[in-house]
Amino acid sequence: MTTTSPGRTPRERARAELTREIKDAARRQLAHHGAAGLSMRAIANDVGLLSASALYRYFPGRDALLTALIVDGYAAMGEAAEAAEALVHTKTVMARWLAICHGVRAWSLANPHEYGLIFGSPIPGYVAPGDTVASAARVPVLLTALLEDLAAIGFDARNHGAPPAAVRRAMRPVLALAPSDLPSDLVIAGFMAWTYLVGALSLEVFGHRDAMHDDATAYFDYEMRRIATNLGLAGQPVPTPNTRR
Amino acid sequence: MTTTSPGRTPRERARAELTREIKDAARRQLAHHGAAGLSMRAIANDVGLLSASALYRYFPGRDALLTALIVDGYAAMGEAAEAAEALVHTKTVMARWLAICHGVRAWSLANPHEYGLIFGSPIPGYVAPGDTVASAARVPVLLTALLEDLAAIGFDARNHGAPPAAVRRAMRPVLALAPSDLPSDLVIAGFMAWTYLVGALSLEVFGHRDAMHDDATAYFDYEMRRIATNLGLAGQPVPTPNTRR
DNA sequence: TGTACATCAGTGAACGCGCGTTCACTGATGTAC
DNA sequence: TGTACATCAGTGAACGCGCGTTCACTGATGTAC
Numbered sequence: 214m215t216t217t218s219p220g221r222t223p224r225e226r227a228r229a230e231l232t233r234e235i236k237d238a239a240r241r242q243l244a245h246h247g248a249a250g251l252s253m254r255a256i257a258n259d260v261g262l263l264s265a266s267a268l269y270r271y272f273p274g275r276d277a278l279l280t281a282l283i284v285d286g287y288a289a290m291g292e293a294a295e296a297a298e299a300l301v302h303t304k305t306v307m308a309r310w311l312a313i314c315h316g317v318r319a320w321s322l323a324n325p326h327e328y329g330l331i332f333g334s335p336i337p338g339y340v341a342p343g344d345t346v347a348s349a350a351r352v353p354v355l356l357t358a359l360l361e362d363l364a365a366i367g368f369d370a371r372n373h374g375a376p377p378a379a380v381r382r383a384m385r386p387v388l389a390l391a392p393s394d395l396p397s398d399l400v401i402a403g404f405m406a407w408t409y410l411v412g413a414l415s416l417e418v419f420g421h422r423d424a425m426h427d428d429a430t431a432y433f434d435y436e437m438r439r440i441a442t443n444l445g446l447a448g449q450p451v452p453t454p455n456t457r458r
Numbered sequence: 459m460t461t462t463s464p465g466r467t468p469r470e471r472a473r474a475e476l477t478r479e480i481k482d483a484a485r486r487q488l489a490h491h492g493a494a495g496l497s498m499r500a501i502a503n504d505v506g507l508l509s510a511s512a513l514y515r516y517f518p519g520r521d522a523l524l525t526a527l528i529v530d531g532y533a534a535m536g537e538a539a540e541a542a543e544a545l546v547h548t549k550t551v552m553a554r555w556l557a558i559c560h561g562v563r564a565w566s567l568a569n570p571h572e573y574g575l576i577f578g579s580p581i582p583g584y585v586a587p588g589d590t591v592a593s594a595a596r597v598p599v600l601l602t603a604l605l606e607d608l609a610a611i612g613f614d615a616r617n618h619g620a621p622p623a624a625v626r627r628a629m630r631p632v633l634a635l636a637p638s639d640l641p642s643d644l645v646i647a648g649f650m651a652w653t654y655l656v657g658a659l660s661l662e663v664f665g666h667r668d669a670m671h672d673d674a675t676a677y678f679d680y681e682m683r684r685i686a687t688n689l690g691l692a693g694q695p696v697p698t699p700n701t702r703r
Numbered sequence: 704t705g706t707a708c709a710t711c712a713g714t715g716a717a718c719g720c721g722c723g724t725t726c727a728c729t730g731a732t733g734t735a736c
Numbered sequence: 737t738g739t740a741c742a743t744c745a746g747t748g749a750a751c752g753c754g755c756g757t758t759c760a761c762t763g764a765t766g767t768a769c
Contacts, residue, residue, distance in 0.1 A: 224732060224744075231745095247582035249494030253723060266724075267746050275723065326579075334571075334578030335664055337492035380680040383673035405681055409650075411666075412657020419580055421656075428628035435625040436650055443688040469711075469765060476712095498756060511757075512713050520756065 232271050234260045236285065239278055243326040248336045251275065276339060279330075283341065284348050286327040291351025293320035298355060306363055307438070307447050313355060314410055314437040315430075318417075325418050332415055353407060357391060360403045363446065364395055376401055402444040409440045477516050479505045481530060484523055488571040493581045496520065521584060524575075528586065529593050531572040536596025538565035543600060551608055552683070552692050558600060559655055559682040560675075563662075570663045577660055598652060605640055605648045608691065613644075621646055647689040654685045 238259035242251050253275055257265040272278040297316025301308045321328040330336075331349075381388065381397050384404075391400045413436060416422050417429065426432045441447050483504035487496050498520055502510040517523040542561025546553045566573040575581075576594075626633065626642050629649075636645045658681060661667050662674065671677045686692050 222733075228745090245582060247494055247579070249492055250582065252721075254721075262746070264747050264749095265722095266726085266748080269724075270745060329579030332660065332664065332666070334492070334574030337490060337495065376680065379673075379676055383676035383680070384671050386672065387670050401681075401684075405654075405685065408657040408661060408681070409654050409685075410657070411661055412653040412655070415577065415660050416653060416656055419577065421577070425632050426629050427631065428624075431624060431628040435621065435628070436646075436653070439646075440650065440654075443690070445688070467766075473712090497754075499754075507713070509714050509716095510755095511715080511759090514757080515712060 228271075231260065235268065235271055235278070236281060239282055240327065243282070243330070247326075248279065248330055248339075251279065253278075279336065279339060280342060280344065282327070283330055284345055286324070286331050287345065287348035287351065289324070289327065290317060290320050290331070291348065291355070293317060294352045294355055306359055307441060309359055310356075310406070310441050310446065311434065311437055313352070313359075315434070317352060317410065318414060318433060321414050321418050328414065328418050332411060333419070356403050356407060357395075360395055360399050361392060364399060368399075398445075402446050405444055406440060406446060410437070413437070473516075476505065480513065480516055480523070481526060484527055485572065488527070488575065492571075493524065493575055493584075496524065498523075524581065524584060525587060525589065527572070528575055529590055531569070531576050532590065532593035532596065534569070534572065535562060535565050535576070536593065536600070538562060539597045539600050551604055552686060554604055555601075555651070555686050555691065556679065556682055558597070558604075560679070562597060562655065563659060563678060566659050566663050573659065573663050577656060578664070601648050601652060602636060602640075605644050606637060609640055609644060643690075647691050650689055651685060651691060655682070658682070 235256060238256045239251060241259065242255055246252070253268055254265040256278075257263075257268055262268065268278075272281065293316045294313045295316075297312040297319075298309050301312045375396075375398050380401075384397075384401070387404060388397055388400055391403075413433060417433070422429065480501060483501045484496060486504065487500055491497070498513055499510040501523075502508075502513050507513065513523075517526065538561045539558045540561075542557040542564075543554050546557045620641075620643050625646075629646070632649060633642055633645055658678060662678075667674065
């Protein structure tokens with residue numbers, strides 16, 4: 214795997230490189246005009262093509278280009294999470310969870326418009342093809358591995374109030390996606406941790422936390438640590454739900 | 459307060475009514491073409507005006523119209539939350555929390571594009587004026603009232619591990635916004651509950667939970683109940699963060 | 704109550720601009736013999 | 737090694753369309769005396 218690896222003939226190498234440049238230009242456009250304002254003409258101009266129609270040699274249309282950006286975005290976010298986790302892979306589950314959170318956050322803050330492409334308002338008129346699903350699941354897959362390791366060290370539903378049967382029934386499709394040996398409570402806790410992570414990122418990336426913290430990273434670290442602990446993902450028992458008045 | 463209340467002269471009443479119709483048409487547009495595709499010409503056409511320039515009698519420009527939609531969106535979401543909470547105002551804090559969650563969720567699912575306007579990707583080139591801030595805070599204000607009632611019934615940080623000094627320092631601005639008699643741990647727990655709510659709504663409204671649940675409402679009820687319990691907002695002690703390995 | 708004037712709502716043409724996509728084409732790169 | 741042909745990259749004109757905003761204007765509604 215060399216730096217100039219892909220493509221045998223010069224033509225193929227040039228094609229791969231220009232494809233990359235087109236996507237880079239599109240990503241730059243995204244920042245200034247948003248997904249809806251992505252312009253084929255402006256992109257062509259950016260990469261030095263004299264005519265927008267030349268882009269149709271590389272992407273069959275605007276929507277295909279958008280799809281490529283979305284798939285790339287999911288992949289980049291997934292890679293950021295995997296790379297961060299790999300550095301602490303032999304440490305505690307909590308350390309790995311925090312690494313994933315910080316990795317995803319760093320990527321999201323560095324690429325807010327790609328984050329918006331993924332977790333922001335859907336682009337009207339655009340329908341994501343099936344291709345996106347596989348790359349979309351990378352972070353959830355990473356989290357599932359964490360849950361499996363938790364289960365492997367004997368951490369199962371015995372510490373938790375198992376979710377009511379009605380809830381297990383309600384989330385049957387999710388439970389079917391997870392490995393069958395994972396206790397349902399662990400799946401739910403993981404799902405909730407993921408939900409919290411997306412909430413924290415969306416609020417921060419989209420500007421709803423502006424001027425709310427003197428040290429946003431420190432607060433993020435605390436909330437992620439606490440959410441994992443409180444959800445029972447750190448080896449702490451969690452009380453069964455009932456209210457006191 | 460009658461149904462045809464606002465405006466003294468017929469002209470003023472007509473003006474108020476058409477202003478409302480313009481915003482309604484704009485909201486309908488939002489659904490089909492997104493915020494970036496909001497077209498003055500199409501809106502004028504929708505409300506029966508022969509010329510787009512007539513809209514400038516009602517809004518100084520497209521951005522002002524967008525701002526009105528955003529302010530209205532925050533207000534509508536706030537009203538939905540308040541109305542739902544009012545129905546159970548004398549019940550437990552948990553019941554009130556759940557009412558707020560379900561109220562906000564019902565509104566968000568019924569008005570996904572307005573939700574997107576608020577919590578989705580920011581509109582490029584658009585900067586929200588200060589007017590939006592007050593209406594944006596309605597749900598957080600409602601949640602703060604809940605926290606105060608929790609504090610009033612003697613529910614304070616004594617049950618919790620108080621957050622480390624570094625974290626309290628990191629979130630100084632948020633603590634300054636909250637009533638000064640609220641224990642900092644309660645503020646953080648409320649802030650986290652709000653973060654979770656936004657995460658759950660964004661995932662569901664933006665389609666990331668499609669086909670994940672047989673009964674999305676039942677699951678939502680469970681997760682919201684559990685997040686409040688686990689964060690220690692239901693009268694349960696929460697273990698202090700520390701990992702077991 | 705009636706008149707003169709000011710305010711306001713809505714019109715339609717115009718400005719200057721940008722858009723995605725198609726199509727027939729030129730010239731360069733690659734392939735088969 | 738050299739030639740004939742196929743494939744591919746990029747061009748530029750054209751199609752048909754829509755955009756926000758401005759401006760001078762007409763006619764209706766409201767106000768002051």
